[in-house]
Amino acid sequence: xxxxxxxxxxxxxGLYYRNRILLPFTGYILKIMVDDDILTDFSIxxxxxEINEYEEFLELYFLEYEDxxxxxxxxxxxxLVIVEKDNDIxxxxxxxxxxxxxxxxxxxxxxxxxxxxxxxx
Amino acid sequence: xxxxxxxVTKILPITLFLIFIGFQSGLLxxxxxxxxxxxxxxxQAEHAANALPDTFMVVPFILLLIxxxxxxxxxxxxxxxxxxxxxxxxxxxxISYYMIFLNDAGSVLHTAxxxxxxxxxxxxxxxxSGGILIKVDKKATPVxxxxxxxxxxxxxxxxxxxGASMLLIRPFxxxxxxxxxxxxxxxxxxxxxxxxxxxxxxxxxxxxxxxLKGVPFLWVIENVWYIWLPAIALALTAFYFxxxxxxxxxxxxxxxxxxxxxxxxxxxxxxxxxxxxVFIDPGVISWVPSLSPLPFGLxxxxxxxxSFAAYKKxxxxxxxxxxxxxxxIKEVAFLFxxxxxxxxxxxxxxxxxxxxxxxxxxxxxxYWSSGALSSVLDNAPTYLNFLSAEMxxxxxxxxVKADVINFVLKDPLYLRAVSxxxxxxxxxxxxxxxxxxxxxxxxxxxxxxMPGFMSYILKYSVIxxxxxxxxxxxxxxxxxx
Numbered sequence: 152x153x154x155x156x157x158x159x160x161x162x163x164x165g166l167y168y169r170n171r172i173l174l175p176f177t178g179y180i181l182k183i184m185v186d187d188d189i190l191t192d193f194s195i196x197x198x199x200x201e202i203n204e205y206e207e208f209l210e211l212y213f214l215e216y217e218d219x220x221x222x223x224x225x226x227x228x229x230x231l232v233i234v235e236k237d238n239d240i241x242x243x244x245x246x247x248x249x250x251x252x253x254x255x256x257x258x259x260x261x262x263x264x265x266x267x268x269x270x271x272x
Numbered sequence: 273x274x275x276x277x278x279x280v281t282k283i284l285p286i287t288l289f290l291i292f293i294g295f296q297s298g299l300l301x302x303x304x305x306x307x308x309x310x311x312x313x314x315x316q317a318e319h320a321a322n323a324l325p326d327t328f329m330v331v332p333f334i335l336l337l338i339x340x341x342x343x344x345x346x347x348x349x350x351x352x353x354x355x356x357x358x359x360x361x362x363x364x365x366x367i368s369y370y371m372i373f374l375n376d377a378g379s380v381l382h383t384a385x386x387x388x389x390x391x392x393x394x395x396x397x398x399x400x401s402g403g404i405l406i407k408v409d410k411k412a413t414p415v416x417x418x419x420x421x422x423x424x425x426x427x428x429x430x431x432x433x434x435g436a437s438m439l440l441i442r443p444f445x446x447x448x449x450x451x452x453x454x455x456x457x458x459x460x461x462x463x464x465x466x467x468x469x470x471x472x473x474x475x476x477x478x479x480x481x482x483x484l485k486g487v488p489f490l491w492v493i494e495n496v497w498y499i500w501l502p503a504i505a506l507a508l509t510a511f512y513f514x515x516x517x518x519x520x521x522x523x524x525x526x527x528x529x530x531x532x533x534x535x536x537x538x539x540x541x542x543x544x545x546x547x548x549x550v551f552i553d554p555g556v557i558s559w560v561p562s563l564s565p566l567p568f569g570l571x572x573x574x575x576x577x578x579s580f581a582a583y584k585k586x587x588x589x590x591x592x593x594x595x596x597x598x599x600x601i602k603e604v605a606f607l608f609x610x611x612x613x614x615x616x617x618x619x620x621x622x623x624x625x626x627x628x629x630x631x632x633x634x635x636x637x638x639y640w641s642s643g644a645l646s647s648v649l650d651n652a653p654t655y656l657n658f659l660s661a662e663m664x665x666x667x668x669x670x671x672v673k674a675d676v677i678n679f680v681l682k683d684p685l686y687l688r689a690v691s692x693x694x695x696x697x698x699x700x701x702x703x704x705x706x707x708x709x710x711x712x713x714x715x716x717x718x719x720x721x722m723p724g725f726m727s728y729i730l731k732y733s734v735i736x737x738x739x740x741x742x743x744x745x746x747x748x749x750x751x752x753x
Contacts, residue, residue, distance in 0.1 A: 187713040189721070215349065224597040226588070230717070252592075 152177060152207055155235050155247055158261055165208075165251065165259035169218045172229070172251065172259055174209040179240055182232040185213055186222045220253055228252050228262075323374055324624055325617035332362040333614035333653075340607060341648055341703050345725055355603065359610030366614045379616050382671055385567040386484050387612040390652075392572040393480060394434060395601050396546045396579040401435035402596040403586035404536040408443040411528045412451065414515035418508050420444060421459060425468030425504050429493075431543055433469035433476050437707035440464060441714050442594070451520035454723050457715045458732045459511040465707035466699035467507060470500050470692060474547060476705070478646075478655030478694040485659065486676030487687065489551070495688050499748050503696065506740050536590050542582045549574040555673065595717065600710050608652075615653045619671075622657050623664035635689040638662060639749045643693035643741065647700030647733075655694035662686040689749050696741060700733045701725065 153163065155176050166173040180202060183190040190200050203210040216222055223229060228250040238245040252260045339358060343351030370376045410416060420440075428436035441460060448456055469475030471493045473483035479492055552571045554562040563569050586596075642658040660670040666682065668675035680687060698705030702712055702725055712722050723731055 182719070184717050184719065187716045189716055189719065224595075224599065226591040226594070226596040228592075228595070 159263050165261055166257050167219060167253055167259045168257055170213045170216045172211045177204055177209050178233040178235045180231055180233050181246065184230040223253055324620060325374060327621060329366060329369055329617040330621060332365050333618045336362050336610045336614050356606045359606050363610045363613035366616060381567060383612050383616055387608060388568040388572055389484050390480060391605050391608060392575040394477065394604060396575040397432045397435040398601045399579040400539050400542045400546065400582045401431055401439045402594050403539040403582050403590055404439055405590045405593050406439060406443045407533040408447045409529045409531050410447060412448040414512050417515055418512050421463045421508060421511060424464035428464050428468035429471040429475040432474050433465050433705065434707045437465045437711050441711050445715065445718050451518055452720060453518060454720065455514045457711060457720060457722060458728065461708050461711050462699045462737065463504060463507050465711055466705050467503055467696050470496055470695040474550065476695045477652040479691060481652055481656050482659060485670055486673035487680055491680055492691060495684055496691055499692055499744060503740065503744055510736050536587060539582055542578050545578050546575055604706055611653050618657055619660045623660040623670060633665065635685045635749045635752045636745060638686055639689040639693045639745055642690045643697030646694045646697040647704045651694045651698040651705055655690060658690040662690065685752060700737055701729055
């Protein structure tokens with residue numbers, strides 16, 4: 152399993168297929184912002200997003216979207232607030248702010264930010 | 273059934289275009305027969321003594337405005353997917369009615385040329401502003417925030433409320449990192465996205481529509497500044513009290529450098545060109561060539577060319593930092609095809625009715641009525657409808673430039689009331705003005721939990737704006753006219 156630091160440092164990419172994204176790391180997702188929706192309810196009944204955790208990656212389905220590229224332009228991003236496995240979820244310093252860009256050929260670029268885009272805790 | 277709808281919506285834009293070309297050729301042929309000049313079609317259009325449309329023909333306009341107001345709130349997904357089809361279909365109905373039943377191509381042609389001017393300015397300001405990034409690395413204080421909002425109010429008159437909102441909302445949020453609250457964004461919407469832009473035709477779409485109709489460019493600033501200034505001062509004072517009571521301290525780890533960094537300077541040159549282009553009109557400068565019978569002029573060509581160049585040359589890092597997206601302007605472009613087309617009968621009928629009402633309507637009624645409607649409908653068509661009504665009182669036609677100029681000179685009080693009402697009241701709800709939703713959306717993407725539709729009205733608009741607008745009414749419009 153790759154750490155988030157490895158993914159960011161080596162500029163590793165994830166994948167996306169229509170409303171499904173695959174992230175090459177795992178962790179606890181606290182918040183997702185897609186288009187102007189702020190998603191914080193990840194229970195099975197939420198009807199908006201489904202998260203499946205595998206040993207090597209995380210799989211997310213955005214159930215309200217048929218195709219994410221219709222809602223997210225090439226300059227926009229999906230934003231995640233995530234805590235890596237084995238880190239203290241209650242320590243705000245461990246809340247990593249990640250931007251996901253939908254590139255060509257199903258590639259999902261992953262960047263970390265704390266500078267330009269705010270994620271209000 | 274869905275296939276049929278899909279096919280219809282695919283051919284609808286082409287059909288509209290063909291109808292438009294049909295109008296053009298018909299008018300050209302008519303002009304040629306009469307040995308008319310190249311300007312003849314437009315002139316004919318303006319002076320055509322057309323039959324009044326059936327009252328029933330305002331239904332598409334009302335339906336579209338209701339859907340614009342309710343769509344994003346009550347049936348968001350359907351609206352996002354189908355608003356283009358809805359808008360084009362309603363436009364198609366009205367255009368067909370004018371062409372087939374009223375045989376009035378002139379009104380449609382005139383409206384088409386206004387639409388192109390309108391969307392050229394709005395889209396160029398939007399695209400060019402998207403290539404500018406402002407980073408303010410200062411710790412926010414209530415005084416600094418007040419200065420920032422005042423600066424934004426002034427800037428919104430130069431690059432439009434849409435451009436100013438897009439340019440300034442992120443720096444404003446970032447400046448207030450750690451102490452940001454919904455009221456910051458709400459006041460931003462009040463002051464920068466709406467009230468600020470009341471001084472020039474570039475400031476807010478209704479005023480630009482007025483300019484296109486013939487209201488002189490400088491008329492707005494000359495006639496509205498003494499209302500704008502106390503209104504902005506009152507809003508800023510209210511903001512100061514809110515902000516001064518916010519005791520939250522920044523939780524940011526980084527130190528503030530106190531610097532303001534601006535990237536994308538070249539886009540300020542583009543903005544300058546766009547603003548200068550507003551005056552490149554044969555009606556304003558005599559040597560400017562007319563492209564008639566085309567429904568646009570050199571001004572629109574320059575604006576579109578500048579937008580294209582600005583987008584192509586833009587720094588991708590800036591576009592990413594601004595999360596640039598064509599969707600907001602695409603939405604405005606398609607919705608306004610519907611608004612411009614469907615409001616043709618509404619404008620004509622209102623002007624006719626207002627003439628009958630005569631002196632019963634005073635400036636206060638125009639201020640509150642245009643304001644109330646602007647707060648829940650789009651303020652641009654509202655402004656035009658009320659301008660049409662005001663002019664109707666004197667038997668003047670809003671579609672005739674000479675009539676508009678005559679009206680402006682004759683009775684500026686009414687136009688002042690409608691200009692202020694349409695622009696200021698756009699702040700009252702999220703749906704009152706285009707940038708309101710855009711700012712809400714950007715703020716939510718930044719993680720700010722914005723108030724809902726009713727909560728925005730009850731917690732902020734009723735408490736802050738209603739008393740403010742009442743003061744403005746008492747000072748400038750009560751018992752006048």
